[in-house]
Amino acid sequence: MTVVTASPQKTSARPDGRRAARKPRRTIALNLLAVAIGLGLWTLLASVGVQGLPGPLTVAARGGELIADGTLLGDVLASLRRVFVGFALGTLLAIPVGFLMGWYATARGLLEPYIQFFRTIPPLAIIPLAIVLMGIGEVPKVFVIFLAAFLSSVVSTFQGVVDVDKTLINAARVLGASDRTIFLKVVVPASTPFILVGMRIGLGSAWGTLVAAELIAAQEGLGFRMQQAQLYYDLSTIFVGLIAIGVLGLVMDRLLLLAERRLTGWQERR
Structure with missing residues (x-):
């Protein structure tokens, strides 16, 4: 049997x-x-x-030229550095602020009006103010990217905490769990999918802000190179920059998606 x-x-x-x-x-x-x-x-x-419109072979040939003389590599590294620093700082601040707003009603009442107010202002509109207050170095470029990533991630984190099933929290309280245990063992795991989705949206916002951010007296970067190519109607170089940004953004997004699947393996998927 x-x-x-x-x-x-x-x-x-x-x-x-x-x-x-x-x-x-x-x-x-x-x-x-x-x-x-x-x-x-x-x-x-x-x-x-x-x-x-240049064809794929023409763009590939131009990309080969930019790779051969080291221009493309320098621009990629400069843009990656700006996006990574701005995105990392924005995410690292957004997660604790989102948890704070979602877990404590007082913090929510104090912070949410500012979050919602600045969400309605495009990060690109902050560029003139950033130049005046921070100069024309790397700081204003990173700041506008940071702001784009922060505003996208903080709302997702906040919503993830608010949407945690109250039945799970009440069941943990009945079993004698403290607030700290409930937060670490129930709220954080349940809101992790929201946080990672917010990070993916924030990453897209960071790359979307990059080109405008590199208008601030940049000497290298994919956005800077595309702006220079525009002046000479060099469509092939513009396409190389667009493809480079798209590929880099796609790779970073896939890495976040892989992390999401590893961290939320308990979640049912279709």
Whole structure:
């Protein structure tokens, strides 16, 4: 009887395992198909001469030139440094502020009006003020990126704390858990998915603010290089900058998504 009972379990588990292994392959295949379709449409538009649009081969050749003379690497490192520092500082501040607002009603009442007020002001609108107050060095560039990441992440963290199932908190209190234990063992794990989603949104905001931030008397960076190329109508260099920003942002987003899956393995997924 034991052998008969165990056999169906193994048989039923195999299709699930095969489906789980097949899903990433299907996703990768669809991603590659999407890239191929995009390149095909781009080539088609370039071949019919849409406003002097450069084709993929022309852009690739220009990218090779910028890599060969070290320009692209220097710009990538400069932009990565600014985005990483601004995003890291914004996230590190947003998480404790979001927890504070979500856990304590007094802190929420004091901080939420300021958070909501500054959320309605685009970070790009802060650039003139940042230049006046902070000069034209690296500080104002990092500051506007920091602000974009902070405002996106703090709201998600706050919402994650507020949306924690009250039944879980009440059950922990009935079992004699202290507020500290409830916060660490219930609230933090339950709000982690919200925090990571906020970080992904904040990362997108940081890259979106980068080009404008590098208008502040920058001498290197992808945004700076694109602005310089605009003056000479150098579309190929602009495309190289756009693709570099997109690829770097995509890689960083995938890393955050991987961290999300590792930290929220308990969460049911489709």
